[in-house]
Amino acid sequence: MLSVSPLPLPRLERRQQDSQLLRYLSPVLAIGLTLISGALIFLWQGQDPLVGLYTFFILPISDSYGIAELGVKAAPMLLCAIGLSVCFRANVWNIGAEGQLLMGALIGSAAALYFMESGSRFALLFTVLAGAFAGLLWAGIPAVLKNHFNTNEILTTIMLNYIALNLLLWAVHGPLKDPNGFNFPESALFTEAVTLPIVLEETRLHLGLPIGLLAVVAAWVLLSRTFIGFQLKVVGLDASAGRFAGYREKRLVYFALLICGALAGLAGVFEVTGPIGQLVPQVSPGYGYAAIIVAFLGRLHPVGIALTSFLMALVFMGGEMGQMELGLPLALGSLFQGMLLFYLLACDVLIHFKLRGGRA
């Protein structure tokens, strides 16, 4: 009888039960593989791989200022990734944290410029709330579209990212441009009244990080201690069981997206009122996208996300350091991010499958 003879390649075989060990080992494995590949890239670029890796991953945090900077970079990704993890748990594929962050920055800046004049005691609070609310509303758009028009949120959130970016560019070139700014596309510098307090003297580390860590705790309580969190997980794992049990799927979609939007908006307004101090075209070097990697690398678990957001911050800083010290292209940082996600997804296959060598 004819039969297609299998090639003597390793085959993937479904495990009887998912490997819990690999669930947590997989991110470690992915990091290891990224480092090895990174070393090879340095070699190919004519650099000593050890020097390269040192410049990328050790040098940026070799002093206390560097460590504080790590917190500055981690904060926005932490906030976004926590929000995204709530969405992803519920199987809502929000790719729009970047846009929600930019809207938070844009509307936050508009509020900051407005409240700067008023001299209100609550100027900063109102500014921050305006930013969070803007992110929330921006995330509400795909929620409405998904719930009532059955559109795919992956597509709508990505498209809204571009719309948000262009709105922001229009604003810094137009209505929010500093009248005394020599026509540079920037807003006026924010005053003390609308600037986030620094939590560590002599650094740029601002209130965003403690609030991010607060979000970690809140998300942990939400997901493991509340009925809403439970419903989100049920709907994410098995929508028909959720429907059968009578969970309001649409409400949960709203809940997840709005929470995420508010957190991403908060991240955005923290950037402009914190380290940047004004609205500029490049508010975010892709924090909202990197947060997707952070969320998955952290296994959608709040504590895991807290750890991986610092790792991703290090990758961002390493990219800049590589450019400054070794003259390597800045894109190398993005390359590391991409490799990290790629290897993570590849390693995740091993959670459900095992490799079996040889022919059948």
Add this chain to the structure above:
Amino acid sequence: MHNAELFETRSKSSSSRIRCQGISKTYPGVVANNAVDLDIQPGEIHALLGENGAGKSTLMKILYGVTLPDAGQIWWNGQPVSIPSPAKARELGIGMVFQHFSLFETLTVTENIALALPPGEARNRKHLAGRIQDISIHYGIPVDPDRHIHSLSTGERQRVEIIRCLLQNINLLILDEPTSVLTPLEVEKLFESLRKLAAEGCSILFISHKLNEVQALCHSATVLRNGTVTGACDPRMSSAQEMASLMVGSHTELGVPYPKVSGGESVLEISSLNAEREDPFGTTLKNLSFCVGQGEILGIAGVAGNGQKELLKLLSGERLTHQQDTIRFSGKSIGRFNPAARRKAGMAVVPEERLGRGAVPEMGLHDNGLLTGFLGGLIRRGFLRHKKINRFAEQVIQQFSVKAHGVAAEARSLSGGNLQKFIIGREILQDPKLLVCASPTWGVDVGAANTIHQALIALRDQGAAIVVISEDLDELFQISDRIGALCHGQLSPVRPVPGTTVEQVGSWMTGAFDATSVPQPEEQIEEHPQEPQEATH
């Protein structure tokens, strides 16, 4: 036919078609097979009996190469072999029809079969269609090669699966619960084909819970319990009672006729319920009216795909009706209530799909208890009360003797029967006024089925109204107090069980009733000259 030739040449070298000795397989925490011996002769129809979780599926998977055994040896036609993959099993001549079919709905019969064949045989579709027709005629398995799968009934799809196996020159056909999806008449036809196939030398391993079918069809039987062979017998000579006691280890009463009662005050009233089908393969419900009273069980019979799914969704609230008052529950119109609101009013539902609707596969039993049990004080101000949640799951596990490794065991790690006991237990412990159950014992072993039936009767005697939607006529006659049947989305007259017969309901299942008025039983049979539905039980 080539099968017969193969049978002759091969049987000279050895007497057994397949022989297993000392097959053992251990999964974490469970010994699925413990030194299992099995011996099947050429041309023999061999039954594999056992409760859910007894190790039947594991043994089948080992024989078909899906799983490797930890220990033991298999001989195929006298030669020691190892079967590392289904491909190897097919190469040897082993075919298997799973409970859940693997067919592409949008392709035709021929195209589906071509997909399973080596390229050389698959390329010439005309020739292949001819071969399908030949086999179909030879074995009396009528199938039109050009029909699309989605237009076929479940029984017809099963025939496609069987023909697909037969085209691959098999000498051993493994059938996993093949009759659970068939009408009594279809079962009879399947048995005829299987007998013919066996007479030509093909061995058949037949897995079923239905003892009367095993008695009617099989030449020998191997009984498994807790992974061990507890006995072998000739089903033609043994009584169902004997085989059942081998399976469950005690003298369980089979088919105890529970005392019939007549219901009290009406709890659920359905009046002129119409519902357009939601998808092209669905059924439109036409003008359903019935009611269920306190302390009675209403059985709704019918072959799957005649509106059961739609009815269940409308009752559970997963789908809402257009008019509030077509569904009345405890005097309230609830047609537009969502599932949670209906639960709050005292309604509980057990869906047909245990995994993926009744329970979340990846979640532990504690979380699956919370899934629908959230109204019973398991939550305070939106926060989970983990202690209570665990206690609730423990309670269900204990009271309904669910076999599981504690409350954290994932739902998918339980056997079908145990999961079903858990789901039904979860609903019953919430003390519902109305329980709607779809196929409560589908694919469940005798022991679990008994537990479930007793629990339903106990709930009825406490005064709850119960609706059981099932394909299993024996079950419905055993536990229901009144019975009706669904056919093409219409409901037959509903009669008290003591005043009706299996034949009567069987004819309703084929649509032999006048949906607009309640006719006399005699008239219906005359109206429909088509083949009279015979009860095979």
